[in-house]
Amino acid sequence: MDILVKIIQFFLCFTILIGIHEMGHFIMARVFKIRVEKFYIFFDPWFSLFKFKRGNTEYGLGWLPLGGYVKIAGMIDESMDTEQMKQPVKQDEFRAKPAWQRFLVMIAGVVMNVVLAVAIYIGICYTWGDTYFSNADAKWGYNFNEAGHKLGFHDGDRLVSIDGEEADDINKVVNSLIITESDRSVVVERNGRQVELILPLDELISMRQQKGYENFLLPRIPFLIDSVVNPTVAQLRKGDEIVAIDNVSGLDFAGYGQYLKAHAGDSVLLTVLREGDMLFEFKAPVSENGTLGVIRKGLALRTQKYTFLEAIPAGIQRTGKVISSYWDQLKMIVQPKTKMYEELGGFISIGSIFPSTWDWQDFWMKTAFLSIILAVMNILPIPGLDGGHAIFTFWEMISGRKVSDKVLEAAQYVGLIIILFLLLYANGNDIYRFFIK
Structure with a gap:
């Protein structure tokens, strides 16, 4: 089907x-x-x-x-x-x-x-409208896949710029790394300071050919509570942030989730930040599935809405950008050093x-x-x-x-x-x- x-x-x-x-x-x-x-x-x-x-x-x-x-x-x-x-x-x-x-x-x-x-x-x-995740909202940085780590990124890095241009739409950021005919200069914020990474063209080509761009980066999401569904953790409120479990801290939601799964059926000590400045602790049971019984707050996506008159120039502008981007790809195909000619696809690729x-x-x-x-x-x-x-x-x-x-x-x-x-x-x-x- x-x-x-x-x-x-x-x-x-x-x-x-x-x-x-x-x-x-x-x-x-x-x-x-x-x-x-x-x-x-x-x-x-x-x-x-x-x-x-x-x-x-x-x-x-x-x-x-x-x-x-x-x-x-x-x-x-x-x-x-x-x-x-x-x-x-x-x-x-x-x-x-x-x-x-x-x-x-x-x-x-x-x-x-x-x-x-x-x-x-x-x-x-x-x-x-135009819905996307803005780099400005990645306050806790990103987690990178294996291809990202090979290129020199660390989990928690926040993107600042690529070749001097400010990073914004994450989809466009990843696209700019794989559609290139030269090395890329990427500036990230790491542990409070800016670090420049030079990404060699041959490594970017290898990453593209091995489809390392899939799930290249994922925003780090704090363990923010949206709602409570289990009375065993009734002390939690909407907006609370779990900042530590037992003696483990500094993780994002995915990291804490893995810790909870490893302690399924046990009890853990939660350290909770409320209203940005009040901390308190309490013991909470972990279900057999490795969950606490809460619903976390998800990603904050930005949506640009348009009236019909506003949509006209927006649609024309988007068409121009896509034509320019595809033309750049076409020029890269005829450049042997990019090896993009190896990735030309036919009807199966289009259908997929x-x-x-x-x-x-x-x-x-x-x-x-x-x-x-x-x-x-x-x-x-x-x-x-x-x-x-x-x-x-x-x-x-x-x-x-x-x-x-x-x-x-x-x-x-x-x-x-x-x-x-x-x-x-x-x-x-x-x-x-x-x-x-």
Whole structure:
């Protein structure tokens, strides 16, 4: 059932992204009165799942979920319909239109994916706001996993800055450590003084490859009482803080929790801080499960709420930040020293990012992010992609010389080979990581 939920989310997201992208090409082509012969979600080699024709356009759903396409009359595209190009030019064909119109048709899909991301982020900001854990609220520092300890962090360290920039949103902090092409300088507060840690690039790469960023740091939470559910500890009140158990002190909630589990069924001496300055002690029984019968106070998450008008610039700003971040990652992939090319993933990797339970906020977050990836990947100047078509048209616009059909056909073949290689490499990585390694 869990895998089915993942698959449904993946295909729903993919269908939305492809439909919006191809709709961009379709709408812009129709604006300029260019004939569109086919509009397909997914590819349809040999047969389609269903199709119908309206006007001059055949609409359909293919069976191969590797993308989608619109077949625009008079254009050399993935259909490689060279016979059509040998026929006399018709006024409703792509090749009959001026370069600036053809350029707009080419980039319309990318523009639509960016617009979709902006719309989704606006909706997320307005509906759910922006919830995160702020570094400023980590008053007791963090506990680090094994990867963090190897990098030189100590439990209890408080983050101050990364490469001179103040640390705030913890998710962004961890992301900045794994998306890097150079050493990182991190300043932490340790035992009342600031300590600088230089994190070497090769160690950050190793941490990223071994997924050491998962649970890299967790905020240290004091043992604060939210409510009492067991009368054996009725002396406790909401807001009390347990600062010592027996002769053990200086731990966070997780540390005290481990101590209680080790003394399940026993009695312990609690030292309690009340209203910030009053201390008292009393004996309390520990249950067979290693608990006291209290509910602790949890993390204090910050939520930035937006009105609809405020959500618009917030959504645009978030889209810009995600595009910038993904572009940085893309640049790192082509730099061998970062070894990020080893982590390219295909359809299995994409599908695995969806949770096994349905969460609309998470679904739309993932859809917006993947829409940006689709936009950025398609605008790359690779023949066969929108960016490849656009670059030739842009050259024609500035030079006044049209690229010959033979060059376009050759470029299309080269582009298809590059795209096929990338698909095989990325999905081969998936097979190795998920089924062999």
